[in-house]
Amino acid sequence: MKYAFYPGCVAKGGAPELYDSTMLVTQALGIELEELTGASCTGAGVLSERNPELADTLNARTFAMAEKLGLPLMNVCSTCHGVMSQANARLKKDPAYLARVNKHLAPEGLQYQGTTEIKHLLWVLMEDVGLDAIKAKITKPLGDLKAAPFYGCYIVRPSWVLGYDEMPQRKRYLEDLIEALGAESVEYSGKDKCCGFPIFTMNRDNSLKMTGTHLLEAQDKGADFMVTPCPLCHLNLDGSQVEASNAVKAHLDMPVLHLSQLVGVALGIQPQALGLGKNMVNTRRLVEQFAKL
Secondary structure, eight states, X not given: OEEEEEOOHHHHTXXXXXXXXXXXXXXXXXXXXXXXTTOOOOOTTHHHXXXXXXXXXXXXXXXXXXXXXXXXXXXXXXXXXXXXHHHHHHHHHOHHHHHHHHHHHGGGTXXXXXXXXXXXXXXXXXXXXXXXXXXXXXXXXXXXXXXXEOOOGGGTSSTTTTTTTTOGGGGGHHHHHHHHTTOEEOOOGGXXXXXXXXXXXXXXXXXXXXXXXXXXXHHHTTOSEEEESOHHHHHHHHHTHHXXXXXXXXXXXXXXXXXXXXXXXXXXXXXTTTTGGGOSSOOHHHHHHHHTO
């Protein structure tokens, strides 16, 4: 299995431990990655809203790089995945629009033909590697630990762009993977809702209430930690907990792991190598639990 790899901004900047854990996990599972070091940001947020064609051109440029390699494109971020998937749908639907975008790419010698397949690491693990192959590599089953799944907005909607109509099982991939690793998946209503990050700078109070509400619900349901396939959700749910505690008037103490970190633990990779010492919410108690597995 080989993929063109798009790590995204956060995994290469704000939380580089997520890049490190992804590289360790993919190597352990026999997944070969060719990183697209020249790729740019997806334009999620302000750029996409202010200049959609520019954002689509940036994404088409990345797709063309992967297409040139003849490889599917893998990312590790729910936000990147959603933005890329929507851009790809627009480009493939409208040949005239794709031709116009390709004119912007021409000075670089790039052209996108519309053939690149985009997959998040979660989908790669579930659809390409498969649970049986993952289970065969597990050296530290997660025992009686309880994990609260948190998908992030962009990997679950719009469903028709993300293939949920054809593959409804994707709605439970995170829960199914958690259980395959030996942990118990905690059911709670906030698992597929927004973490609050997109409105943090516009409406800080409501953003923190959203963050705190999800964390508190998971905590009240007995979760030992939260796991997300989105680095932006990871940053927000982990880094905003002190302020979120004040927003919901409750003490929050919920370690938040990226998907790659959780899989890495079950594969026997040392927590330190996976960057669990770099979380904002102290993971010492959780790491001690992992050590007893």
